[in-house]
Amino acid sequence: MTSTDVLFERLAEHRRETEAMSLRTLFENDPQRFARFSVTLDDLLFDYSKTHVTPETIELLAALARAADVEGRRDAMFAGEKINVTEDRAVLHTALRADADAVIRVDGEDVMPEVRAERARAARFADGVRSGALLGATGERFTDVVNIGIGGSDLGPAMAALALAPYVQKGLRGHFVSNVDGAHINDTLRGLDPTRTLFLVASKTFTTQETMANAGAARRWLVGGLGEAAVGAHFAAISTNVEAVEAFGVSAERMFRFWDWVGGRYSIWSAIGLSLMILIGPKNYEAFLGGAREIDEHFRTAPLEENIPALMGLIGIWHRNVCGYDTHAVLPYDQRLARFPAYLQQLDMESNGKSVTLDGAPVKRKTGPIVWGEPGTNGQHAFYQLLHQGTNVVPTDILLGAVPHEHVGDQHAMLIANGLAQGEAFMTGRTTEEAAAILRTAGRNEDEIAALSPHKTFPGGRPTCTLAYRTLDPRTLGRLIALYEHKVFTQGAIWGINSFDQWGVELGKELANRLIPIVKGEAGAENLDASTRGLVAHLQKLRG
């Protein structure tokens, strides 16, 4: 047994000993509980007191992190070691937001001069679009920026552009096309004017089927409106694949590069963020990077017991591996974070949805949970019923911003009150006796009380972590994303998996490529399994 196995066993034993104690009792027994189990970092507050931890739990979890050498692995990542072993790559999204004078080497070479130069180029381009120095082929100013990408080349900029809507320059609109479904590009282009539309083709590999198909459709639309000669003025590309971008016909000065040591789901900090940079401006984009840098610094230096992303990761391990909870819900009480759960799905599930350890052996315990969520208060009217009374316990993260960008009556107080109320309700629940007492006060008779009180009982003890911040500005968005990145890192390190590859997406891609000619009726279906063959035949019949 390894030292981590021993600690997992001790955690399991500790869970058995403490499970019976309700969250309510934990609070009653310890007036210091909130102070003990919360951490602040400037305006940011991470409250994990509404989870089933005791000082001993944290001690054991921190010991587990140390036994798994989370700190050593963290330092290896920041130092540019090739910790993505299956692709033989460094993992350096942190370099993209590092200090102005940082020196970070990959294979002995400082990558920072190129990082800075490429960001400066992107900023010049963004400024040109924003100021009108860069115009469309007919001399019009750009009003619409269409990012064409998918996965990490879409979710980050799309999520962030919505989150930072108050910072978007007046007269500029961002659009994000990802799905290979032609409806997506069609609906986006409808109503756009080619003379004022700028396309950014964002793809790390520049081979992704969906993106290449949508880029082709956009090019045809533009050529249809303005002619072939207009393409140069209306397209830019972001990629690590210089040759493929050139082959697509984008000139060198319209191409923005990044590097193989930036994973797709970690690429918002690279030129993949160009659409965001154009929309909110280079200065705000720098503040966004700066926010992430603050969290990098905190993650690198704070002791595990006071380290917010490490604690987020460790509490996630507690919930996943010790308590046995399968999913994790992220509930931002901040409408502009509506796409944040989707962004986190890729970040977390593509990183930690793995079944083998770094050396290829089967994992010994469950890895990444299913991550999901919707903004509050919307989710309350949809799936919270299950969160409160269902048979699955779902640990939640509740995100709360103290200061809104706009004041619409007292709606912000209502929003915050709802977020707080849900955390409280998940924790305390309502006993059958309490439910009965309420029914009695309401004048119900004893038969009705007996019949109804089980339905009105809330088990409680459902764990919540709360992240509170001043306001959803660029810096804070940067901090929030980086917190979750390092949370995911901490968990991957403890599970001993490679959080930075994504081989699990390949099989479906291969099979789709094989199926395209079959679906088009250009190849026979005889080698397919009976179900897929039957489906192809049915769809072909419907297509006529």
Ligand SMILES: O=P(O)(O)OC[C@H]1O[C@H](O)[C@H](O)[C@@H](O)[C@@H]1O
């Ligand atoms: O940026 P691209 O190379 O076009 O890749 C886009 C996305 O597709 C892939 O299938 C990966 O699963 C993602 O990690 C990636 O972000």
